[in-house]
Amino acid sequence: MSVTSAEQSSAPVMGRSLWDDARDRLLANKAAVASMVVLTVVTLLSIFGPMLSPHQFDTVYRDYVKVPASLESYPRLDQIEPGFESVAKRARMKVESYAMVDDKITATVTSRRSISEKATRYFDRSDLFEGAVISNISADKKSATVTADVQRMHFYFGTDANGRDMMTRTLIAGRVSLTIGLLATFVAITIGLLYGTTSGYFGGKVDLIMMRVVDILYSLPFIFFVIMLVVFFGRNFVLMFIAVGAVEWLDMARIVRGQTLTIKRQEYVQAAEAMGVENTGILKRHVIPNTLGPVVVYMTLLVPKVILLESFLSFLGLGVQEPMTSWGVLISEGAKNLQGAFWMLFFPALFLTSTLFALNFIGDGLRDALDPKDR
Amino acid sequence: MSTINENTVLVIDDLKVDFATNAGMVNAVKGVNIHVDAGETVAIVGESGSGKSQSMMAAMGLLAQNGQTQGSVKYKGQELLGLSSRKLNQIRGAKITMIFQEPMTSLDPLYTIERQLCEPMVEHGGYTWKTARKRAVELLDLVGIPEPARKVKAYPYEMSGGQRQRVMIAMALANDPDILIADEPTTALDVTTQAQILELMADLQKRLGMAVVFITHDLGIVERISDRVYVMKSGEVVEEGDTKEIFSKPAHPYTRMLLDAEPTGRKLDTNEDKPVVLEGTKVRVEFETETGFLKPNHVLRAVNDISITVREGQTVGIVGESGSGKSTLGRALLQLLPNADGRVVYCGNDISGWSKRQMRPLRKEMQLIFQDPFGSLSPRMTVGQIITEGLLVHEPHLSAAERDQRAIQALEEVSMDPAMRNRYPHEFSGGQRQRIAIARTMVLKPKLVVLDEPTSALDRTIQKQVIELLRGLQKENGLTYLFISHDLAVVRAMSDTVMVMKKGEVIEAGLTDDIFRNPKEEYTRELIHAAVLRDDEAA
Numbered sequence: 001m002s003v004t005s006a007e008q009s010s011a012p013v014m015g016r017s018l019w020d021d022a023r024d025r026l027l028a029n030k031a032a033v034a035s036m037v038v039l040t041v042v043t044l045l046s047i048f049g050p051m052l053s054p055h056q057f058d059t060v061y062r063d064y065v066k067v068p069a070s071l072e073s074y075p076r077l078d079q080i081e082p083g084f085e086s087v088a089k090r091a092r093m094k095v096e097s098y099a100m101v102d103d104k105i106t107a108t109v110t111s112r113r114s115i116s117e118k119a120t121r122y123f124d125r126s127d128l129f130e131g132a133v134i135s136n137i138s139a140d141k142k143s144a145t146v147t148a149d150v151q152r153m154h155f156y157f158g159t160d161a162n163g164r165d166m167m168t169r170t171l172i173a174g175r176v177s178l179t180i181g182l183l184a185t186f187v188a189i190t191i192g193l194l195y196g197t198t199s200g201y202f203g204g205k206v207d208l209i210m211m212r213v214v215d216i217l218y219s220l221p222f223i224f225f226v227i228m229l230v231v232f233f234g235r236n237f238v239l240m241f242i243a244v245g246a247v248e249w250l251d252m253a254r255i256v257r258g259q260t261l262t263i264k265r266q267e268y269v270q271a272a273e274a275m276g277v278e279n280t281g282i283l284k285r286h287v288i289p290n291t292l293g294p295v296v297v298y299m300t301l302l303v304p305k306v307i308l309l310e311s312f313l314s315f316l317g318l319g320v321q322e323p324m325t326s327w328g329v330l331i332s333e334g335a336k337n338l339q340g341a342f343w344m345l346f347f348p349a350l351f352l353t354s355t356l357f358a359l360n361f362i363g364d365g366l367r368d369a370l371d372p373k374d375r
Numbered sequence: 376m377s378t379i380n381e382n383t384v385l386v387i388d389d390l391k392v393d394f395a396t397n398a399g400m401v402n403a404v405k406g407v408n409i410h411v412d413a414g415e416t417v418a419i420v421g422e423s424g425s426g427k428s429q430s431m432m433a434a435m436g437l438l439a440q441n442g443q444t445q446g447s448v449k450y451k452g453q454e455l456l457g458l459s460s461r462k463l464n465q466i467r468g469a470k471i472t473m474i475f476q477e478p479m480t481s482l483d484p485l486y487t488i489e490r491q492l493c494e495p496m497v498e499h500g501g502y503t504w505k506t507a508r509k510r511a512v513e514l515l516d517l518v519g520i521p522e523p524a525r526k527v528k529a530y531p532y533e534m535s536g537g538q539r540q541r542v543m544i545a546m547a548l549a550n551d552p553d554i555l556i557a558d559e560p561t562t563a564l565d566v567t568t569q570a571q572i573l574e575l576m577a578d579l580q581k582r583l584g585m586a587v588v589f590i591t592h593d594l595g596i597v598e599r600i601s602d603r604v605y606v607m608k609s610g611e612v613v614e615e616g617d618t619k620e621i622f623s624k625p626a627h628p629y630t631r632m633l634l635d636a637e638p639t640g641r642k643l644d645t646n647e648d649k650p651v652v653l654e655g656t657k658v659r660v661e662f663e664t665e666t667g668f669l670k671p672n673h674v675l676r677a678v679n680d681i682s683i684t685v686r687e688g689q690t691v692g693i694v695g696e697s698g699s700g701k702s703t704l705g706r707a708l709l710q711l712l713p714n715a716d717g718r719v720v721y722c723g724n725d726i727s728g729w730s731k732r733q734m735r736p737l738r739k740e741m742q743l744i745f746q747d748p749f750g751s752l753s754p755r756m757t758v759g760q761i762i763t764e765g766l767l768v769h770e771p772h773l774s775a776a777e778r779d780q781r782a783i784q785a786l787e788e789v790s791m792d793p794a795m796r797n798r799y800p801h802e803f804s805g806g807q808r809q810r811i812a813i814a815r816t817m818v819l820k821p822k823l824v825v826l827d828e829p830t831s832a833l834d835r836t837i838q839k840q841v842i843e844l845l846r847g848l849q850k851e852n853g854l855t856y857l858f859i860s861h862d863l864a865v866v867r868a869m870s871d872t873v874m875v876m877k878k879g880e881v882i883e884a885g886l887t888d889d890i891f892r893n894p895k896e897e898y899t900r901e902l903i904h905a906a907v908l909r910d911d912e913a914a
Contacts, residue, residue, distance in 0.1 A: 017799050018754055267751035268761075271812075274711060275765040275819070276731075276738030285764065289755040 022293075025369035032365025035358035042355050046174030054153070055165035057172040058323035061153070062163055063127040069158035069166070069343040075128045080105070080150060083128045088146075091122040096143070103150040105129070114141035123148050127163075158343040160333065169325055170347050176326040177352070180241045181307040187245025188306075189299055192252025197287050199253070200260025201279070211257070214250050222247055226318055235321055240313070244306050255298055259291040266290075293370040300363035304356040311352070327352040384553050384586055385411040385434075385471070390446035392426070392433045392610075403429045405610040406446065411554060411586045416577075418589045418601035418618070420633070422834040423805075426610040427590050431556050435473060436463050450554075469499050472547035474540070476559040481543055482531040488515070488542055489527040492549060500550045514545040519575055537568035541575065548579065555580075556588045561596065565696040566861065570905035573600055592834060594633060595906075598622055606630045636835035638842050638868035641887070642690060646871065649687040651720075652823055652855045653708060656682050658717035660700070660707050677703040679879040680717070685823070690849070690856040692870030692887065694863060694902065700879040701859045705825045708857070709741050710734050721823075739769040742816035746828035748808035752800035758811050759796035762786070765819045785818040786811075789844060806837035810844065817848060825857045830865055842868060863906040867891055875899050 026032055050057060063083065064074060075083060081098060084105060088095050093109040100106075109115070115137055123132035123146065132148035157166035199210040226243045233239050263269060264287065272282050311328020313319040320326050327348050334345030379386060392404035404426040411417050421427040432438055434448040434455065448455040450466055475481050483491060492514060493507035502510060508527075515523035518541040531539060540560060547555055557576065561569040577600050580587050589601055597604055597618065604621050606614040606629065614627040625631045660678040677700040685691050695701045707715035710729055719727045721737065745751040752761055762785050763778040773781070783793040789810040800808055809829060816824055826845070830838040842865060848854060860866050866873060867887060874884040875898065883896045894900045 014797050016802065017757075018801065267745045267747055268753040270711070271743065271745060271751050271815070272753075272764065274709060274738065274741075274743040275815075276735040276768050277764060278735075278768065281764075281767065285756065285760075286753050290753070 022366075022369040026365050029365040029368065031361045032369075035361035035365070038354055039358040039362065042174060042351060042358070043178060046171050046178055049171035050168055050175070053165070053168040053171070055168045057168045057325070058164065060163050061127045061159060061165075064153070064155065064159050065163040066161055066337070066341045066344075067155055067159050068341075069156060069347070071154075071156065073152040073154050075150065080128065083126065084148075087122055087126045087129070091119045093119070093146075100150075103152065105146075105148050105150065107146050108143060109146050110143040112142070115144045116141075120146075127151065127153070157347045158341070160344055161337055161341070164323075166330075166344060166347055169330060170327075170351055173325045173327045173330050173348060174351055174355075176237075176320055176324065177307050177310060177328070178355070180237075180244070180310045180326070181303040184241035184244040184248065184306045184310075185299055185302045187241060188248035188252050188302060189295060191245070191249040193256050193288065193291070193295060195249065196253040196256025197260050197283055197291065200257035201264055201283055201287055203261075203264075207257070211254075214253055217247075218250055220247075223316075223318075226313060230318055235318075237320060237324075240310060240319060241306075244309050244313075248302060248306060248309075252295070252298060252302075255294060256291050259294055260287055263287050263290050297363055297367045297370065300359050300366060304359045307352070307356065379410050380412070382412045382414075383410050384413050384451055385409075385588075386447075386449045387430065387434055388447040388449070390430055390433060390444065390448065392429050392438065393443045393445075394439070395441045395443070403442075403610055404433065407605075407607070407610075407612045409605055409612070411588055413553065413586055414580070414584045415603065416580060416587045416589060416601045417603050417605065418591060418597040419605045419607060420591060420594065420597055421607035422592055422633075422836065424609070425607040427607045428558055430607075431473075431558065431588065431590060435467055435471065435556070436460065437473075464499070468495060469550040470552055471554045471556065472550070472552040473556045473558060474543045474547050474560050476562050482539055484531050486530075487527070488529055488531065488534075492527070492542070492546055495546070496549050510549070511545075514548060515542070517548065517579070518542070518545045519571075520545075535568075536564055537572060540564065540568075540572055544572075544575065544579070548583070551583070552585055554586045554588060556590070558590045559592070560589075562591070562593070566863070566905040567696065567901055569596075576600070594637075594835070606633065632836055636839045638839055638865050640846075640868055642846075642869065642871050644688070644871075646686050646688045649689065651684055652687050652689075652722060653685040653857070654683070654720045655704075655708050656718040656720075658682070658704065658707050658715060658719065660703050660712055660715045662714070676879050678707060678715075681876075681879075681881055683708070683874065685855055685857060687822075687855055688849070688853050689872070690858050690870040692858045692860065692866035692873040693876060694860065694866050694873060695876035696861055696902075698878070699876040701876050702827050704876070705743070705827055705857055705859050709743060709825055711743070735768070739765070739819045740822040742819065742821040742824045744809075744812055744816055744824060744826045744829050746831050748805050748812055748832060749800075751812050752808055754800055757797050757799055758782075758786075758803075761800070761811065762796070762815045762818050765815065769819060781818055782814075785814040788817055788848070789814045804837075805833050806840060809833060809837075809841055813841075813844065813848070817852075820852070821854065823855045823857070825859070827859045828861070829858075831860065831862060838865065845869070863891075863903060875902065 067074060080100065084098065084107065085095050088109055092113055093111045093115065096108045096110055098105070098107045115134065117134045120132040120134055123129045128151060129148040130151040132146060134144050134146055136145040138144065155165055155167070157170060160166055160169065195210065199207045225247065229239055229243050269282060269286050272286055307327070310319055310326060311331065314326050314328040315332040320329060330348035331345060331352065334348060337344045387407060387409040389406045389408060390404055391402070391406050394401045394403055407430050409419070409430070419427045433442065433444045436455065436458070438444065444456055446456070450471060455463065455466065489508060489511050492511040493504060496502040496507040496510060497504060511527050512523045515527055520526050520538060520541055534542065561572050564572065573596060576587065589597070591597060601618050604616065604618050605612050606621070606627065608629045614621065614625070614630045621630060622634065625634055657680045658678055659676065659680050662675045662677055663672040664675065681704055683691065693701045693704065703712070706712050708719055710719065710726055717727060718725060721741070726734065726737065759779065759782045762782045766773055766778050766781060782796050786793040786796060791807065791810050791814070800811065803811065829845070830841050833841060845856070846869070849856060856869070858866060858869050870887050872885065873887050873890045875882045875890070875896070877898055883890060883894065883899050890899065891903060894903055
């Protein structure tokens with residue numbers, strides 16, 4: 001042994017970990033990379049879309065109930081004059097002459113009652129017009145001139161049965177669905193990983209008892225469990241992912257336990273035991289890092305499962321409550337209005353399915369990348 | 376040296392095999408010329424990765440999907456490369472047959488031996504099921520399986536490894552082949568079984584007059600059975616010739632290195648007067664398997680009342696075939712098995728039955744090195760982390776920089792470049808990995824090291840280096856070794872005293888030279904005979 005070279009401790013070569021290799025293989029997988037792009041776009045849209053959208057997710061436009069998705073602005077040309085007349089009628093006025101130049105309407109109106117300037121509120125309250133001014137009120141206050149601007153709005157995804165902008169609602173729903181998906185998965189993975197490794201590593205009676213507990217929890221009917229939680233704690237966003245996470249960890253625990261059983265027979269675990277490493281050290285340094293491969297794969301497959309579960313619960317009315325929404329809620333509403341308003345189903349469904357597709361492809365890609373021998 | 380003549384049945388001419396991998400093209404075989412005459416035994420020798428198996432697989436059209444072949448392979452003048460698989464199958468499996476290393480996985484567990492033997496005969500050989508069954512019994516008789524008429528109805532799991540390999544040979548013989556290619560047929564078998572299979576093959580060749588191509592890394596086997604040898608190294612044939620000539624006058628330096636790779640030397644000081652480090656008295660390990668509800672459990676006694684004394688600076692070799700309980704004994708002495716009985720005294724302390732917590736301070740001094748250098752290093756940790764893991768337990772006060780310094784020292788001690796400490800185990804070869812495993816134990820400065828088959832998974836030349844390293848470390852640090860192995864050549868080179876184990880019992884024990892020169896027991900003699908020790912006179 002030479003001491004001199006130990007002193008200079010030559011610049012160490014960086015190694016390539018198995019994770020590095022897996023990342024390269026994943027990035028070589030076209031479907032997985034495309035899916036990651038899709039997922040990133042959906043996520044970014046869900047986070048920032050509602051902030052940038054001109055509409056609030058809960059604003060009701062009574063004049064635009066169930067309007068179709070369109071790139072053109074609303075109101076449509078043939079909508080303006082009848083709209084104007086109906087507003088005037090509501091203000092008990094009769095339109096005598098009507099002219100529109102560059103989205104600016106000028107009209108003379110008559111009324112059997114006296115016209116006051118306060119009548120502009122009828123026009124401003126309408127979703128079609130803004131900035132209405134009543135002028136030239138005649139001496140008997142029976143006729144006047146009304147000028148108003150046409151309020152231009154875009155509904156790229158159309159509106160729902162209450163006249164709310166579907167685009168903003170779809171993106172807000174994405175926030176809710178993705179958050180529940182990720183948080184519930186995180187809860188499930190954390191509990192499952194700790195429970196599974198402990199049970200598998202200690203084995204024997206500990207394993208027996210821990211796994212029987214899992215069996216008992218498996219036999220609980222899920223819906224009954226959720227209804228019970230809702231009864232005790234009320235409807236709550238947080239409750240949703242606790243409920244889902246608390247059930248989904250059972251699968252995770254079993255998968256991890258199986259992995260742990262094989263890993264603990266590996267010689268590197270025996271070597272650590274022979275060196276006197278404590279149980280926590282073995283679990284932390286050897287068992288858990290080596291179970292992570294299947295765990296990551298399972299995670300990408302669990303997120304879509306949880307999103308679907310949430311949709312199902314919301315469909316039953318046990319999930320998120322109006323005006324807050326999720327993809328499941330939107331789809332169930334869209335399904336009811338499929339005739340005549342297909343866009344109410346199409347857009348949320350498009351977002352949900354592309355997210356699920358992307359997650360599944362990423363899961364597949366990860367499995368290939370982490371375990372190239374199994375291909 | 377033989378040349379191609381009218382007796383030549385197989386000519387491989389300028390064969391190249393390339394594999395397309397993620398890291399680009401890998402040239403596994405770089406233009407080899409091999410010919411086989413009728414009735415001769417040709418050995419292809421080389422270390423793992425030399426392309427010896429791949430060249431024969433390519434000749435048979437059995438390459439993996441990403442493999443490409445160039446060159447020419449002619450069987451009795453007929454070109455085999457590029458032949459449609461239908462035409463190839465008339466030759467492959469009938470006139471040229473193969474047997475593989477793993478007899479455990481080459482047979483389908485769902486069918487009887489008879490079914491698996493008869494099927495190719497009916498499909499290719501024009502037999503009817505009735506005649507094929509008769510032939511199956513004859514074949515089993517031919518390969519020396521007792522009671523062939525009864526055994527033919529057996530399932531693979533009812534047979535031992537050696538018997539399964541015999542069945543594989545019977546299968547290969549079914550259609551009277553001209554060439555039998557045997558790819559490491561005895562590597563997975565115990566030495567005594569290995570000797571029997573080799574005898575069988577030599578005998579069959581004499582009786583049936585076929586040519587045998589023997590792919591192996593074991594020079595002892597080559598010397599024993601082959602007429603001619605091809606030595607392969609990284610995809611090329613570096614030397615060829617008659618076996619006797621090559622063994623007596625090796626021309627190529629690589630061949631010389633292979634021949635010298637047999638572990639040599641003896642341990643001279645037997646340290647019989649030094650203080651006792653470890654003493655086991657009547658150590659017994661039993662495993663219970665449940666046989667069913669309310670039935671008494673089946674008890675397997677893996678280690679049966681064995682007593683052992685290990686003195687400071689000594690190396691005690693434990694020899695035995697698989698299942699003899701030698702590994703179990705090693706683990707029981709280290710108190711790694713909860714179900715061990717008997718008294719174990721380490722440096723004056725009776726440690727039998729100590730708990731994990733009680734044992735922890737002693738773990739630093741008692742270390743274990745495993746057989747499989749691919750399984751004993753955690754794949755997710757860097758080499759530095761692996762080596763210093765023990766320090767986290769036994770010297771927790773060390774800072775990260777101090778631990779790094781210790782890792783550097785340990786790597787230098789096993790003659791490895793310390794700059795490699797941030798790499799991961801999968802980036803190293805088998806021999807390097809075993810060095811890393813040794814560094815992991817040396818960093819704790821142990822007194823007693825149990826070596827459980829530390830060289831069995833390595834090539835001979837690497838084996839020799841590891842043995843040299845272990846010897847050097849022992850001399851430098853005054854280590855005490857408990858050396859467990861089935862390889863008698865290695866045990867002879869390493870140990871002062873030897874214990875021969877069989878079925879959980881010690882058959883014979885004594886000083887190494889006494890045991891190897893005058894074995895008293897029949898079983899020991901059998902082992903020594905089967906092990907094909909090459910330099911008997913060097914003792």
